[in-house]
Amino acid sequence: MPHLLIEITDNITIDQPKLLADANAALLASGQFNEPDIKARCAVLHTYRQGTEARRDGFIHATLSVLSGRSEPTRKALAESVRDAIVAAVPKERGYGVQISVDVREMLRDTYAKSVLPA
Amino acid sequence: MPHLLIEITDNITIDQPKLLADANAALLASGQFNEPDIKARCAVLHTYRQGTEARRDGFIHATLSVLSGRSEPTRKALAESVRDAIVAAVPKERGYGVQISVDVREMLRDTYAKSVLPA
Amino acid sequence: MPHLLIEITDNITIDQPKLLADANAALLASGQFNEPDIKARCAVLHTYRQGTEARRDGFIHATLSVLSGRSEPTRKALAESVRDAIVAAVPKERGYGVQISVDVREMLRDTYAKSVLPA
Numbered sequence A, B, C: 001m002p003h004l005l006i007e008i009t010d011n012i013t014i015d016q017p018k019l020l021a022d023a024n025a026a027l028l029a030s031g032q033f034n035e036p037d038i039k040a041r042c043a044v045l046h047t048y049r050q051g052t053e054a055r056r057d058g059f060i061h062a063t064l065s066v067l068s069g070r071s072e073p074t075r076k077a078l079a080e081s082v083r084d085a086i087v088a089a090v091p092k093e094r095g096y097g098v099q100i101s102v103d104v105r106e107m108l109r110d111t112y113a114k115s116v117l118p119a
Helices: A016-029 A074-091 B017-029 B070-091 C016-029 C070-089
Strands: A003-011 A039-045 A049-050 A056-069 A099-105 A113-115 B005-011 B039-045 B048-050 B058-067 B098-107 B113-117 C003-009 C039-045 C048-050 C056-065 C098-107 C113-117
Touching: A003 A016, A016 A074, A039 A074, A056 A074, A074 A099, A074 B113, A113 C070, B005 B017, B017 B039, B017 B070, B039 B048, B048 B058, B048 C016, B058 B113, B070 B098, B070 C113, B098 C039, B113 C113, C003 C016, C016 C039, C016 C070, C048 C056, C056 C070, C070 C098
Parallel strands: A003 A039, A056 A099, B005 B039, B058 B098, C003 C039, C056 C098
Antiparallel strands: A003 A056, A039 C048, A049 B039, A099 B113, A113 C098, B005 B058, B048 C039, B098 C113, C003 C056
16 A cells, blocks of 8 residues: 556657656655555556547556555645646647546455555 | 456357447447447456356356446446347357346446556 | 456466366355356456566455445355455465455446346
8 A cells, every 4th residue: 555556548758667656756855654565557558439439548557455544635745746746748740639647445444354465 | 437348258259349339339329428439348268167067058247337426227228228239149040048148337436546648 | 156366476386277267166165156157257368567676576355346235244254255266266386476365346226237148
């Protein structure tokens, strides 16, 4: 925890490893999490549809899952920091629009199960 | 927003682009959303298991994520419209069963972050 | 329902079909679900990042989605049974650490839509 999923439509050119590194750095800088616990992944979308009209645009949607108990302003700030990392990663010269969104979900602490298996 | 994810086991023959187009059209027809904001994707499942017994059946599970604040009847109607689009997309002649389900999740509006980068 | 998603970083060697079979058996043994309704899938993560430092470690994260209305102790027990199935599936001799976590989400019963198409 936290778990970050970043979905990216496959028409967007992006350096995924750098984006994950930057997003994790932003999450660590929040002071809310321990370094080894921040876990992020990308999922590239090959079959997607935006709206009902033909368009060249793409979208990036992130879901950040955090254990319950953090304040709303804290969660909002986390969402904005991830959003900013994504905006910075999108090419400035691109010729298509990109919608970027971040949803913060709370995972109920009392029903969460975890085990850490050491190396 | 909304975000629609449709997971499909890989033993089901389905026209995914048409399904996404039909689902988005149904969501637009609800009057709840702006056309460019409806974002849908398919994920084909290659490694899955239904129950504990061997079977040929497949399943399709959709998760519709909407910003919080809509009434329960509205969300139920959205779920049913997506469910109906999926049912219509499944081949009538197929020789295997298909379970179809739709979960509607609310994304907390106050912690959602968004940016729209124009073309 | 239930829906189980198990995400696995691609540096972990694991028998995915056996893991799904064992997880489903554990869920069935809980007495909470009907056999044909337990639906599980794996997603292998190819682009991921844990923390901000270089490491060989991997992680497995499961999301178990159940219809609302079960008690917190019941949901906690379900999470632990899935966690235990995952721990048992990870190789004992491996040379890298593995973080394992299970999140239990409730799907709102009143807005869930379902259809079962028979064979």
